[in-house]
Amino acid sequence: MNYARFLTAVSAARKPSPIRILTELQQRSPPSLISLAGGAPNPNTFPFLSASIQVRNGPTVTFDETSMKRALQYSASNGIPELLTWMKDLQKSLHNPPNPHTDMCVTTGSQEGLCKVFEMLVNPGDNVLLDAPTYSGTLAALQPMGCNLINVSSDEHGMDPAALRQVLSRWSPSESSRPKVLYTIPNGGNPTGASMNEQRKRDVYQLAQQYDMLIIEDDPYYFLQFEKPWAPTFLSMDVDGRVIRTDSFSKILSSGLRLGFVTGPKPLVERVVLHIQASTMHTSSFTQLMVSQLLHSWGEQGFLQHIQGVIEFYREQRDAMLGSAEKWLKDVAEWHAPKAGMFLWIKLKGITDTQQLIQEKALEKEVLLVPGGVFMIDSSEPCPYVRAAFSLSSPEKMDEAFRRLSLLIREAQS
Numbered sequence: 001m002n003y004a005r006f007l008t009a010v011s012a013a014r015k016p017s018p019i020r021i022l023t024e025l026q027q028r029s030p031p032s033l034i035s036l037a038g039g040a041p042n043p044n045t046f047p048f049l050s051a052s053i054q055v056r057n058g059p060t061v062t063f064d065e066t067s068m069k070r071a072l073q074y075s076a077s078n079g080i081p082e083l084l085t086w087m088k089d090l091q092k093s094l095h096n097p098p099n100p101h102t103d104m105c106v107t108t109g110s111q112e113g114l115c116k117v118f119e120m121l122v123n124p125g126d127n128v129l130l131d132a133p134t135y136s137g138t139l140a141a142l143q144p145m146g147c148n149l150i151n152v153s154s155d156e157h158g159m160d161p162a163a164l165r166q167v168l169s170r171w172s173p174s175e176s177s178r179p180k181v182l183y184t185i186p187n188g189g190n191p192t193g194a195s196m197n198e199q200r201k202r203d204v205y206q207l208a209q210q211y212d213m214l215i216i217e218d219d220p221y222y223f224l225q226f227e228k229p230w231a232p233t234f235l236s237m238d239v240d241g242r243v244i245r246t247d248s249f250s251k252i253l254s255s256g257l258r259l260g261f262v263t264g265p266k267p268l269v270e271r272v273v274l275h276i277q278a279s280t281m282h283t284s285s286f287t288q289l290m291v292s293q294l295l296h297s298w299g300e301q302g303f304l305q306h307i308q309g310v311i312e313f314y315r316e317q318r319d320a321m322l323g324s325a326e327k328w329l330k331d332v333a334e335w336h337a338p339k340a341g342m343f344l345w346i347k348l349k350g351i352t353d354t355q356q357l358i359q360e361k362a363l364e365k366e367v368l369l370v371p372g373g374v375f376m377i378d379s380s381e382p383c384p385y386v387r388a389a390f391s392l393s394s395p396e397k398m399d400e401a402f403r404r405l406s407l408l409i410r411e412a413q414s
């Protein structure tokens with residue numbers, strides 16, 4: 001594929017930072033190299049000496065003085081090599097991307113990756129397709145770019161290919177104003193909890209081929225799919241090199257460490273890395289080395305075993321929330337059971353807009369939910385939904401919260 005058509009002028013103009021190239025060269029060279037190049041500070045002046053991190057049911061992660069110096073120093077912009085290699089092997093075994101020119105880089109959370117991917121591809125006035133309601137962080141990254149966000153209808157199975165075909169029929173497949181980019185959250189959507197099945201993904205991919213669009217697959221809840229087998233990803237279907245996938249460790253290892261990954265066609269991942277060079281330089285070396293040590297000692301088997309434990313926790317939380325919803329909200333609300341993720345998307349009966357209800361009345365009743373409007377392209381339009389997270393509260397707290405919510409709805413209805 002020729003990616004030139006997809007790049008913004010800013011992204012196309014990015015050039016490697018000469019000092020970054022030297023730093024990366026130096027890190028690959030034998031110790032006999034005397035380098036007066038680069039501008040790395042001397043880690044002997046840094047106050048941190050060593051570290052030891054206890055791991056639940058696992059081996060301790062340790063940094064002696066030598067490895068600590070590396071953890072405190074600048075590192076390559078695409079990621080620490082041993083972490084990248086481990087992740088590339090994992091991507092291969094989970095998705096086996098058919099495009100031989102697939103590459104990966106580490107990002108500071110998937111949000112950084114997404115934002116840089118959008119900035120690489122989206123010009124003011126461009127038509128961008130997504131299935132709203134969608135993640136508010138995506139809207140926050142896209143809306144200031146002055147693009148036209150076009151909604152593709154979705155249901156509890158995510159983006160609807162028939163609706164996509166309908167939207168795309170406004171353009172001919174070669175018209176220059178046709179959308180170049182389609183964004184979707186394929187599993188446990190934030191906020192809807194919706195997950196796409198394989199057939200829908202294949203149909204969407206085919207339409208992307210027909211209109212020569214790129215697909216941004218934002219999949220932070222991939223590892224939180226409650227049902228096996230996990231649905232094949234867009235990345236696993238990508239024979240052309242038109243899928244850019246963002247993965248996140250936020251929901252499975254730590255959200256505060258800020259670790260994510262961009263996987264996609266090499267020429268596009270390269271553009272993202274050039275942007276990283278010019279902004280954060282790289283994700284924290286310490287974070288990457290700490291996680292890399294753990295992953296290497298776990299192996300893929302140990303990692304997937306850890307994931308299984310996380311899945312079981314969230315599945316129980318989901319079931320508890322669904323039980324309480326059934327108990328308290330049956331007559332006043334509607335919802336679908338999510339197959340992945342951490343959210344329940346609830347439609348309140350007889351309420352036109354939840355914004356005011358949540359803002360003014362919910363705190364009085366001591367229950368907080370996210371009003372659905374914040375996930376809409378036009379947040380001023382009335383929205384009868386709220387998003388409830390089953391990630392943090394105990395089953396008892398969720399039950400009490402839904403009891404309070406049911407009172408709130410009944411009062412607002414009358």
Ligand code: PMP
Pocket residue numbers: 039280281
């Ligand atoms: N500004 C100047 C003038 C610098 O020399 C450097 C680092 N060499 C930076 C910014 C970037 O610093 P940081 O590592 O804090 O991103």
Ligand code: PLP
Pocket residue numbers: 108109110111112135137185190218219220247248249250255259260
């Ligand atoms: N994408 C979606 C759909 C999310 O729900 C989130 C987090 O809530 C992110 C991206 C950001 O994830 P990260 O913490 O990896 O930046």
